[in-house]
Amino acid sequence: MKLFINLGRCIACKACEVACEKEHGISFISVYEFEDMAVPLNCRHCEKAPCIEVCPTNAIKRDGDGAVIINEEKCIGCYMCSAVCPYAIPIVDPIKELAVKCNLCADRRKEGNLPLCASVCPTDALVFGEINEIMEEKRKRKAERIVEAQRKAIEKIALFG
Amino acid sequence: MEKLILGLCPYCGMGCRFYIKTLNGEPVEIEIYEGGVNEGKLCPKGLTALDFLRHNDRLTKPLKRTENGFEEISWEQAIKEIAEKILEIRDKYGPDALGFFSSARCSNEENYLLQKIARLLGTNNVDHCARLCHASTVAGLAQTVGAAAQSGSYDDIPKAKVLLIWGYNPAETHPVLMRYILRAKDNGAKIIVVDPRKTKTAWFADIHLPLRLGTDIALANAMMHVIIKERLYDKKFVFSRTKGFEKLIKVVEEYTPEYAEKITGIPAHLIREAAVTFATAGRGIIMWAMGLTQHITGTGNVKALADLGLICGYVGKEGTGLFPMRGQNNVQGACDMGALPNVLPGYQKVTDGKRVAEIWGVEELPSEPGLTIPEIINKAHEGEIKALYIMGENPVVSDPNTKHVIEALKELELLVVQDIFLTETAKYAHYILPAAAYAEKEGSFTASERRVQWNFKAIEPPEEAKPDWEILRMLGKALGLKFDYESVEDVTREIALVAPQYRGITPERLKRDVEGIQWPCPSEDHPGTKRLHVESFATPDGKANIIPVEFKPPAELPDEEYPFMLTTFRVVGQYHTATMSGRSKALTKRWGEAYAEINPKDAQKLGIESGEKIRIVTRRGSYECKAKITKRIGEGVIGVPWHWGANVLTNDVLDPEAKIPEFKVSACRVEKVM
Numbered sequence: 004m005k006l007f008i009n010l011g012r013c014i015a016c017k018a019c020e021v022a023c024e025k026e027h028g029i030s031f032i033s034v035y036e037f038e039d040m041a042v043p044l045n046c047r048h049c050e051k052a053p054c055i056e057v058c059p060t061n062a063i064k065r066d067g068d069g070a071v072i073i074n075e076e077k078c079i080g081c082y083m084c085s086a087v088c089p090y091a092i093p094i095v096d097p098i099k100e101l102a103v104k105c106n107l108c109a110d111r112r113k114e115g116n117l118p119l120c121a122s123v124c125p126t127d128a129l130v131f132g133e134i135n136e137i138m139e140e141k142r143k144r145k146a147e148r149i150v151e152a153q154r155k156a157i158e159k160i161a162l163f164g
Numbered sequence: 165m166e167k168l169i170l171g172l173c174p175y176c177g178m179g180c181r182f183y184i185k186t187l188n189g190e191p192v193e194i195e196i197y198e199g200g201v202n203e204g205k206l207c208p209k210g211l212t213a214l215d216f217l218r219h220n221d222r223l224t225k226p227l228k229r230t231e232n233g234f235e236e237i238s239w240e241q242a243i244k245e246i247a248e249k250i251l252e253i254r255d256k257y258g259p260d261a262l263g264f265f266s267s268a269r270c271s272n273e274e275n276y277l278l279q280k281i282a283r284l285l286g287t288n289n290v291d292h293c294a295r296l297c298h299a300s301t302v303a304g305l306a307q308t309v310g311a312a313a314q315s316g317s318y319d320d321i322p323k324a325k326v327l328l329i330w331g332y333n334p335a336e337t338h339p340v341l342m343r344y345i346l347r348a349k350d351n352g353a354k355i356i357v358v359d360p361r362k363t364k365t366a367w368f369a370d371i372h373l374p375l376r377l378g379t380d381i382a383l384a385n386a387m388m389h390v391i392i393k394e395r396l397y398d399k400k401f402v403f404s405r406t407k408g409f410e411k412l413i414k415v416v417e418e419y420t421p422e423y424a425e426k427i428t429g430i431p432a433h434l435i436r437e438a439a440v441t442f443a444t445a446g447r448g449i450i451m452w453a454m455g456l457t458q459h460i461t462g463t464g465n466v467k468a469l470a471d472l473g474l475i476c477g478y479v480g481k482e483g484t485g486l487f488p489m490r491g492q493n494n495v496q497g498a499c500d501m502g503a504l505p506n507v508l509p510g511y512q513k514v515t516d517g518k519r520v521a522e523i524w525g526v527e528e529l530p531s532e533p534g535l536t537i538p539e540i541i542n543k544a545h546e547g548e549i550k551a552l553y554i555m556g557e558n559p560v561v562s563d564p565n566t567k568h569v570i571e572a573l574k575e576l577e578l579l580v581v582q583d584i585f586l587t588e589t590a591k592y593a594h595y596i597l598p599a600a601a602y603a604e605k606e607g608s609f610t611a612s613e614r615r616v617q618w619n620f621k622a623i624e625p626p627e628e629a630k631p632d633w634e635i636l637r638m639l640g641k642a643l644g645l646k647f648d649y650e651s652v653e654d655v656t657r658e659i660a661l662v663a664p665q666y667r668g669i670t671p672e673r674l675k676r677d678v679e680g681i682q683w684p685c686p687s688e689d690h691p692g693t694k695r696l697h698v699e700s701f702a703t704p705d706g707k708a709n710i711i712p713v714e715f716k717p718p719a720e721l722p723d724e725e726y727p728f729m730l731t732t733f734r735v736v737g738q739y740h741t742a743t744m745s746g747r748s749k750a751l752t753k754r755w756g757e758a759y760a761e762i763n764p765k766d767a768q769k770l771g772i773e774s775g776e777k778i779r780i781v782t783r784r785g786s787y788e789c790k791a792k793i794t795k796r797i798g799e800g801v802i803g804v805p806w807h808w809g810a811n812v813l814t815n816d817v818l819d820p821e822a823k824i825p826e827f828k829v830s831a832c833r834v835e836k837v838m
């Protein structure tokens with residue numbers, strides 16, 4: 004399961020940030036707003052996570068859902084994970100002074116709930132699921148649009164010859 | 165003990181549900197309710213809707229102004245003194261020296277009771293802030309289609325093939341509704357956005373028309389010109405269901421896209437493209453909000469959009485409709501309850517109040533339409549309104565021309581403010597009554613799609629604060645009225661008797677069907693109505709009136725002294741006067757600072773850098789904030805969010821029909837603050 008970012012659907016409402024902050028005390032997702040679009044960004048829970056590779060104490064592990072989790076007991080605060088992360092995700096927890104990041108709402112998942120940001124996101128800019136299923140859904144919609152355009156074209160030919 | 169109580173969002177008019185989790189009676193967090201119109205989704209305001217409830221600034225005791233400032237007094241004493249003063253003023257100056265501001269933030273029951281008090285005291289001087297948002301919609305739709313409400317449901321949106329979003333920015337003001345809009349786009353709908361700013365909603369537009377401020381009618385007329393010339397209108401619908409089409413043809417004749425280009429600044433070819441896209445889609449919805457309504461031609465603007473929808477046959481069918489989008493959680497309900505100077509509950513005209521008088525058990529009710537909010541403020545200024553009772557409104561920040569409002573409030577012999585915080589307005593009150601917030605009381609609220617939902621009580625109000633309906637019950641009794649309601653449900657039941665649209669909406673049903681009932685609901689076994697105007701319109705002869713309108717420029721245009729145009733808007737993380745949202749840390753941290761948008765070219769000319777402090781000056785006042793340089797706004801225009809007091813700048817000139825002020829256009833100049 005992945006927390007997929009549906010690029011081009013974000014309205015920069017920051018409900019995800021506020022929700023994450025309510026749940027974890029810090030927001031582990033950041034929304035960047037530009038003149039013509041916005042991008043929400045949190046940990047991508049990479050398949051070949053550089054952070055897992057580099058961590059000298061093996062503090063970073065993958066859980067059953069595929070979430071990449073930092074174990075704060077083992078973390079020594081060297082921030083090599085931050086250094087190698089392609090999205091600049093791990094940050095300093097201001098209280099514990101250790102590396103922290105999104106854990107895909109581990110507590111919520113244990114209770115069978117969705118990660119909170121995906122749960123609240125009004126536009127489905129964030130969705131939690133299997134990438135292939137999400138892609139299948141999107142592809143089907145693209146196919147429907149092709150058919151619609153095709154039908155319109157045929158109608159026009161029938162009308163105007 | 166932990167408890168989950170179903171909550172209803174106190175912010176916008178969408179009508180979102182969530183759970184309020186309490187621990188030993190205290191609110192702890194918002195949890196997701198996987199249902200309702202929001203389908204479990206929430207915006208940042210909904211997510212923080214508990215933050216202000218237990219804030220230290222809450223009003224907890226009735227206060228009375230004395231020489232030494234505000235002093236606490238008992239409820240009994242406060243109500244007694246207020247009632248005596250109201251009666252004294254009425255007897256001395258007549259009932260029309262009294263004014264009442266009801267509230268789109270309060271329940272149906274509370275609005276119902278306040279307007280009932282006003283009318284039983286003999287005046288129709290009762291109004292609420294719909295005057296400042298959709299008064300022009302109420303007037304414009306009443307004349308054209310006969311019902312001042314969203315004609316379809318949110319569910320119609322994904323079924324539409326074109327959405328014309330006019331002067332409305334749901335990405336900031338109704339984020340959850342964007343879900344329905346993007347679903348329509350997924351289904352292949354074209355999106356046309358009309359807005360002078362490139363709003364976040366415009367990010368999703370296939371066609372964005374950034375018109376000059378206040379030129380809406382010229383644009384709508386030009387679109388209709390194209391639709392008529394190219395014979396793209398719905399002939400069957402126009403001839404069988406409407407009247408007045410011939411007059412429209414004559415009026416829009418001169419509005420060629422080229423002519424409209426000169427007025428609106430939108431290239432003629434884009435106007436054509438938008439018109440053709442809209443008319444040929446087959447199913448379309450027009451949505452609008454303050455960018456359309458807050459103009460001196462507000463009522464005309466609404467009529468023009470109604471005309472446009474009507475000639476395309478986009479009313480009363482699946483995936484179509486005229487959608488005025490409601491900004492407050494109960495602005496629809498406050499209108500339905502007759503918290504308006506010209507109508508009684510259920511839009512029954514005050515000129516014909518016999519039926520209601522009978523139910524209320526009185527001989528007669530005042531039959532002259534009363535004064536609107538801006539008129540009450542003006543009359544208070546002139547000394548004709550002596551007493552003003554304000555429930556849950558903050559005109560000092562929400563109304564145009566702040567200075568004038570404050571001067572008017574200072575003239576009053578009696579100003580009572582009933583609220584949850586000491587608002588900017590309450591500072592001028594003689595009596596302040598502490599009210600319960602949404603989660604601390606019960607009652608019904610009506611969302612934008614005419615959906616009436618029950619608001620359950622989750623927690624107790626702080627200290628002595630009381631639900632507004634209870635305060636009004638005490639006041640009513642002290643005024644000698646027969647206000648022996650035992651519970652809020654008694655009021656809900658009386659509403660069902662008085663307002664025909666609410667006939668079958670009982671408290672029992674609302675508590676059982678927590679997803680609500682859409683009015684009109686004529687009987688207890690009626691499921692409610694998803695769509696209005698399906699077979700006939702709510703006009704006397706059942707036909708819609710197509711009412712052509714001519715373009716008229718805004719009241720203030722730029723000149724040498726004030727070379728810029730000024731408009732206002734809202735941001736997603738604050739709400740109106742920020743009384744509630746301004747008390748959430750999560751929100752103020754992200755949306756805490758006033759700013760003004762200015763185009764890079766204008767900024768360069770004025771030598772302003774991003775983040776520098778600027779002063780905006782209009783004929784009415786001046787306002788300082790940071791400059792935000794962005795191409796989102798066109799050259800010559802300045803845009804300011806109004807949450808932080810920008811209404812010192814705005815124009816209080818009124819639309820003559822609906823008496824809505826022209827918030828959206830002023831002339832201004834910009835100075836760098838050294």
Ligand code: SF4
Nearest residue numbers: 013014016017019124
């Ligand atoms: S909640 Fe969704 S739409 Fe809103 S900012 Fe986050 S990702 Fe974007």
Ligand code: SF4
Nearest residue numbers: 046047048049054088
């Ligand atoms: S922290 Fe960075 S590298 Fe590690 S899984 Fe997340 S996105 Fe990938």
Ligand code: SF4
Nearest residue numbers: 023105107108118120
């Ligand atoms: S999945 Fe949970 S922890 Fe991660 S960004 Fe979303 S809300 Fe925050």
